[in-house]
Amino acid sequence: MDGSDVNGSGRRLPDGYELREGTPSVAAFIRLRRAAGMADRSREAVERGLPNTTYGVHVVGGRRDHAVGMARIVGDGGSVFQVSDMAVAEPHQGQGIGTAMMDALVAWLHGHAPDGGYVNLFADVDGFYERWGFERSAPASNGMWIRTDSL
Template sequence: MGYELRESPPTVERFLELRAAAGMSERSREAVERGLPNSLYAVTVVDEADETVGMARVVGDDGSVYHVCDMAVHPDHQRQGLGSRLMDALMDWIEETAPSSAYVNLMADVEGFYEQWGFERTAPASQGMYYRVR
């Protein structure tokens, strides 16, 4: 099956569907409608039927902090190297765009995946934390 990488975010509907299909935590439609347009960079992968089957994006202040997030590939299309293609695109953009000393972070949910792009665990020097608005 052929896939095409596109430099654009998914639709709000497909963003919600992909997160659910990939077993990721739920986001409200309002949050996604507000957040997607504020992406610094977003990529999607579409299949031959022009359906978005993968996504990833970078958010941040476009100077000192960049956060890789919303990396998802639909389970029916996993194990095709699509996650790597998405991550390659994000990292190429970061390398071309971010100034030296910029901090790039992410919340890793796949063991051993992000290290190939140079990401390192922060513990024990620091601990990742989160707060969810209810």
């Protein structure tokens, strides 16, 4: 529902927006990453990856079913969870959409992730994720990455 309470968090989306469970379409996923200034993913990678989402949400606004934001959790569903692909199209940023999506992901984790699970993420935005308890891992551990085309 437009402006509806998000998973009982008490937060409301602005009028004209609706949070939905599940991932957006492949085309919307690719478009949203670009619209949020994130690195492109190939259509093949997105087609393979989206069905393996542990839990996802997206926000629609404007035209019916026009996705303006998305976020998902990937992992093994038991001990390892990664917040991934958090994106809000630039014209829709700053309206609480990212916060509503993150509230939904955290609510899902509280209800479904076993005790002792590990939740990680790579943050492109400073100061956003800390409100949900995330903290930098260094110096206790160091995040590392490599792109598959470099292997």
